[in-house]
Amino acid sequence: MPWLMIVVLLLVLALAGAGFALKLLWILAAVLLVLWLAGFVARSTGPSGRRSRWYRW
Template sequence: MVPLILVLLLILLLFGAGFALKALWWVAVVLLVLWLLGFVARPKSSRGRWYRW
């Protein structure tokens, strides 16, 4: 009974980690697209960077 519970917990843990990693990949892709759009659509009046840091 204990090995069955351990295997089920391992499967649940791996499923959760896989879902979290896939979600993080999508967040990274969205941020990359937003950064590229900001780089391309920067105002022409500013000579330097398009962001204010």
Template sequence: MVPLLLVLPLALILFGAGFALKALWWIAVVVLIVWLLGFVRSADSGGRRGRWYRW
């Protein structure tokens, strides 16, 4: 019973970390897509200040 109580918190922590890392990957993909769309929009505007961000 004691080993089960020791392993259960470890399993819960690893499950939570795995979920958080997967969520961070999805957020990173969305940010990358938005960043690439900013480049496409700036290229369509003919070189003038058409970007919606100031980088």
């Protein structure tokens, strides 16, 4: 039954790939959160010297 071994191997590869992708997405989400917080803290001041809103709507 070599086809069963191939199916199990493909399943293991798929799960390993999903685990890597999920870890990569967590790292990307953490980087984006840090950048968003840095933009929130370091927002520019407007012409009147007051800080502008950190959102656009």
